[in-house]
Every structure is written in structure tokens, then in C-alpha cells.
Amino acid sequence: MLTATEVANVKHVYEALKMGVDILWIGARTSANPFSVQEIADALQGVDIPVLIKNPVNPDLELWIGAIERIAGAGITKLGAIHRGFSSSEKTKYRNVPQWQVAIELHQRMPNLPIICDPSHIAGRADLVFDISQQAMDLGQDGLIIESHPNPKIALSDGKQQLTPDEVGALIKNIKIRQATSDNITYTQSLEELRAKIDMIDEEILAVIQRRMNVVKEIGKTKKENNIRILQTDRWMQIIEKAKEKGNSKGLSDEFIEKLFKAIHQESINLQTEILNS
Known part of the structure; x- marks a missing residue:
């Protein structure tokens, strides 16, 4: 069985290598600090051990890529990224909001x-x-890293998010691994037709947004002529609340709206x- 551990500084790297740890990972708080990542990279020079880099605490893709590139620059060829979600000031059901789009862009x-x-x-x-x-x-992510404990209730940390070994086994058994695509002619034809509809709707959306922005420009000119500031908080709150109400009636979530x-x-x-300062 392979062993893996988190490293946050040079001493951790040396100790892990000395003890024969097979895989290293860099945590979210460390990957957010380019200086710490560079120190770890320097300590890894000449050692091609698998290294996984967790996303930074905040959703900063460039910082994540920068950490990966620093480790790659040390000559590490067995690299991977860990998507562990991001901190948020908003209250959600998650400990760290997934923000899947960040991982997709990576x-x-x-x-x-x-x-x-x-x-x-x-x-x-x-x-x-x-x-x-x-x-x-x-x-389309490539794997899972799941916390497990024989008795999560007595775990020293993070017990609430841990599964028992039996629960991990059940997860592996029940999870569906779907294929990326299919050569089935009926499927491909149907998908092409539906995507053509999506393309047409997207054009309509862009046209509507363009019309809206044209009105925004007229509002900007009116504000400039009357020496009125840009942000009208009451109006913005009215817009967002009305949009949520109408969106909910159409099956759209508050988060999306x-x-x-x-x-x-x-x-806008x-x-x-631009108009007020022109």
C-alpha cells in the first residue's frame, strides 16, 4: 500500500522523503503562498516523487496554476491537482463551495x-x-480523495466529514462512471439537433443583453447630464429581488440568478x- 502525506514546508519535505513516503500533497493554505510553494519546490529538486497540489483557499486559478508550475519547475513530472473547494463568506451547505467552473477551467x-x-x-x-x-x-475528474475513519465520532479532527471503511466501499460500489461520449448514431443525431437549438437560444440571449446594454448607455448619458452617481442601491436591490422572484417561478435557483x-x-x-468619465 502506498502512503501519502501533506507537506507545508521544507522540513516536512525532508522528513517525508527520509521516511519513504510515496506521494506528497501541498495543502490549500500552502498553495496560496508562492513563497512557501517555491521553498518546497527547491527542496524537491532532484527527486521525482508524485506531488498533488490542492487548490488555494480562495478561488484564484492563476495562483493554483502558479503553484503547479513552480513544482513542475523543480523537475517533478508526476503531478496532479486536488480540487477541494473554496472558502466563501456566504453561508452554504458546503464546508468549501465547489465552484466547479474553476476546476473545469484548470x-x-x-x-x-x-x-x-x-x-x-x-x-x-x-x-x-x-x-x-x-x-x-x-x-470528468480523474479520481477521489475521501477521508475515512473506523469510528468518525472519535476522530481527532474533521470527524463530521469522514466515512467509515464500509461507507467508502458502498460509495465505490454505487458511484456511476459514465463514458465521455458515444458512437451511437441516434444519440449523436439527437445531441446535434439539441445543440443547434442551444446555439440559437444563445444568439437570442446575446441579442437581448446587447439591447439591455444599449439602454444602460442611455441611462449613463442621462446621469452624466444631471451629475448623478452611477450606483443606485435601491434600484439594484429591486432588480435582483424581482429577478429572483421571476426566476424561481421558472425553476431557476437564487444562486444562479x-x-x-x-x-x-x-x-452595466x-x-x-466609461460614459461618466468620457
Whole structure:
């Protein structure tokens, strides 16, 4: 059986190598610190041991990639990333919100890098681990790192997110590993037709957003003429609350509506800023 351990500094690296540890990983708080990562990279010079790099605590893709590149620069060729979710000031059901899009973009930027999901740290609760694991597999991640303990109730730390060995076995047995694609003609034809519809709808969405932004520009000109500041907090709250209400009636989640309208609102602010300062 292989052994793995977390290293956070040079001493950890030396001790792990001395004791013959097979795999090292760099934790989220360490990967957020380029100086610490570089010190670890320097300590790994000349040793090609598998190293896994967890995402930084905050959703900073460039910082994550930077940590990976620093370790690769030390000559490490057996590299992987661990997606363990991100801290958030918002209250959610997760210990660390997944923000799957960050891991998806990492895969796009580094397609040959294995990405392993840590559903235990994302979940913070044992009852969420299976669903997160399944979603990770459905999104094409390459493996899972799951915390386990014979009796989580007496674990020294993180007991709430740990599974018993039997529960891990059940998870492995029940999780579905789906294929990436299919050569089935009926499937491919149906998918092409549906994607064509999506493409048309996307064009409609962009056209609507363009019309909205044209109105935003007119509002910006009116504010400039009357010496009015850009942000109108009451109006913004009205927009977001109305959007949530209408979105809910159409089966859309508050989280999605907030992200969508915050992006639109930010672009509106950017446009009006240009107008007021022109």
C-alpha cells in the first residue's frame, strides 16, 4: 500500500522523503503562498516523487496554476491537482463551495494534468460526500480523495466529514462512471439537433443583453447630464429581488440568478463609468 502525506514546508519535505513516503500533497493554505510553494519546490529538486497540489483557499486559478508550475519547475513530472473547494463568506451547505467552473477551467488550461476531487473537504458532512463524488465523476475528474475513519465520532479532527471503511466501499460500489461520449448514431443525431437549438437560444440571449446594454448607455448619458452617481442601491436591490422572484417561478435557483445578474450589473457599471468619465 502506498502512503501519502501533506507537506507545508521544507522540513516536512525532508522528513517525508527520509521516511519513504510515496506521494506528497501541498495543502490549500500552502498553495496560496508562492513563497512557501517555491521553498518546497527547491527542496524537491532532484527527486521525482508524485506531488498533488490542492487548490488555494480562495478561488484564484492563476495562483493554483502558479503553484503547479513552480513544482513542475523543480523537475517533478508526476503531478496532479486536488480540487477541494473554496472558502466563501456566504453561508452554504458546503464546508468549501465547489465552484466547479474553476476546476473545469484548470482542465482547459492544463488538459494533461490529472484532477482529483476531495469531496470530504468540499462537503464538511459525510452525508454530502456521495453526491459530490458523483458530480466530480460526471464532470470528468480523474479520481477521489475521501477521508475515512473506523469510528468518525472519535476522530481527532474533521470527524463530521469522514466515512467509515464500509461507507467508502458502498460509495465505490454505487458511484456511476459514465463514458465521455458515444458512437451511437441516434444519440449523436439527437445531441446535434439539441445543440443547434442551444446555439440559437444563445444568439437570442446575446441579442437581448446587447439591447439591455444599449439602454444602460442611455441611462449613463442621462446621469452624466444631471451629475448623478452611477450606483443606485435601491434600484439594484429591486432588480435582483424581482429577478429572483421571476426566476424561481421558472425553476431557476437564487444562486444562479444572483451570479447572472451580478455579472450583468457589473458590466452595466463598467459602461456607465466609461460614459461618466468620457
